Amino acid sequence: MRDVVLDDRAHSILKSIVTHHILTGEPVGSRTIAKLTPDGLSPASVRNVMADLEEMGYLTHPHTSAGRVPTDKGYRYYVDTLLPGAHPGARDRGVIDRSLSRVGGELSEAMEVIPKLLSRLTSQVGYLVSPPLRDAVLKHIDFVRLHERKVLVVFVDRSGVVSNRILDTDEDYGEDDLQKAGRYLVAEFAGMTLSEIRSRLIRLMAEERAVFDHLLKSVIKLGTGYLDAETGDRRMVLEGTTNIMKHPEFSDVETMRRLFQTFEEKHRLLTLLDRCLTPSGVRVVIGSEADDPTLDKMALVASSYHVDEHTTGWLGILGPTRMEYERVVSLVDYISRLFSTLLTRQAL
Amino acid sequence: MRDVVLDDRAHSILKSIVTHHILTGEPVGSRTIAKLTPDGLSPASVRNVMADLEEMGYLTHPHTSAGRVPTDKGYRYYVDTLLPGAHPGARDRGVIDRSLSRVGGELSEAMEVIPKLLSRLTSQVGYLVSPPLRDAVLKHIDFVRLHERKVLVVFVDRSGVVSNRILDTDEDYGEDDLQKAGRYLVAEFAGMTLSEIRSRLIRLMAEERAVFDHLLKSVIKLGTGYLDAETGDRRMVLEGTTNIMKHPEFSDVETMRRLFQTFEEKHRLLTLLDRCLTPSGVRVVIGSEADDPTLDKMALVASSYHVDEHTTGWLGILGPTRMEYERVVSLVDYISRLFSTLLTRQAL
DNA sequence: TATTGGCACTCGAACCACTCGAGTGCCAAG
């Protein structure tokens, strides 16, 4: 991935620049770095290295007479060379442990608590993406007749997440039929994931000629009607969006408006996550890597959480490229690990 | 309410100023108004009236050599003297009719569609506040056992709105018991509002000594457990919050941050609505009248909607004090009336 | 007596010239 490995000096200078810039937000000058690094280099030497780093694309100039600022590539290098596996501080761990112990493995509660927790700890935007509905495990399902040919489907997942949807049916089902259909589904399929159920229903449908059972027919129609519509669905909860406004890099109102519009259209964020993330450990997506102009100057830290070995969803934070990666990454990592073990234990 | 009635000239000048300011956003000078009004007054005369209006508190100066700008009191006067009952334009009515006909009287869909509709038509923030849960009419209720002493309550309202909540019980109910309890509740109480159900359950509880029926006991405990927690609840859906950023009066980032924080904390908006609104027709709350510093320079147009004579919720828009009241009021009025008749027809 | 033209005054916006200083790039000496 990384094209050229930087030599020691360049490496340490780049690192200093990024660290210092993250701290202050100001462009960093050669004199500052010369004082900061223990190598005892003169500003002039530092300038030479800086010029090289700029040529290689790790740094830029806001203008001729300003200090250097990391580019996305610079941040990328910085993040890639961070020591992995750093632990959050004891205080942060305490806060996290306490919050998550109250949640247990309850996904429905986690969807409220975790984004808030992330947002509070990092002062950025915290988020959690639920597992796709197709992986949800059927606990309970209900069909409720609203009016003629309008049926409300209420689905409860093993972990207590409720989804619902109104179905337009081409037949007018009676309340009794609907209840029976619901009970049948629970009796037959409880404990399976929706995608499993879906394929079983399809198999049943193939045998439909042989089926004259009215109930079973209804079940097939209603069940597939519901499942077809929804299975790709994920939910995404964002929290602390106003934190973004605190950062000086977003003082431009128009940029910010577009950013918030992106927050409102969560599906765009979701496809972005889909595109960028491989489900393994913490991932960081920086600025232009996201390939979405509204997320310019933004970075995204994400980690998947899972039950057993099965990856389910993501959680993480969204903030300006200039953020404390070390701390944030360790927090996101810690939370996702802890939450995964809680989920897995609960699923037993 | 209005302290002094303005004489004809002052009235028409004030109205001109407000209209013109709404249009342009700029402070309005005497010369502009002199040209604009058909009375053929000279700028100097207009100035005199303006000075009077300022003394009475209807106008201000940004600074000595700028034109006049309406105060909240000025907008209030303007709004109060608008002809009530204006109709939206034919095009707007077309859009509204089409959107709402698709919704029918389905509250659950209206909660998505109406705020979006309002936001799109007015380019402001559109909102809808659901009826309080206590007025919801029971259609279906389910108790689902999640784990030991954790019960998920799923409640479906007549109009298809689903609410759910996890209950910590002090007893471990079996799945069968829970199902029976749900069915019992539906059989006995379907069609009543939650507050009615609540009082009936309390009456039953009073007779508890006489009740040795295990089922009934469970019903009482679960039912009141759920109802106690929630009955005051309303939901509020906001849409188009990013529209606010388009208005120059909110270019200050810090003000805007606080505004968005208010959007995130919807309960604050809800109590505000509670405080300011009497449920009759369209109401306008302007700036300081809201008595909430974050809503400075904001105005709120709201109208209640209802089923039969029974007031249920609100819908409307939120925008800067400088907005096209005439158009917005007529839109909000029209939508709330139309939606009310749809709801009432549906409830039959 | 209400209206109006005239006039001095105010104040923000825009523009310009200037300085200051942090920081650069480059070169020649070490």
Next chain:
DNA sequence: CTTGGCACTCGAGTGGTTCGAGTGCCAATA
């Protein structure tokens, strides 16, 4: 290869000037 020196750049801040829209007030007028 490193470094001190030096000329250069450019944004930010400062102060002065002009311009114009708008006001307030007063004296003249219908």
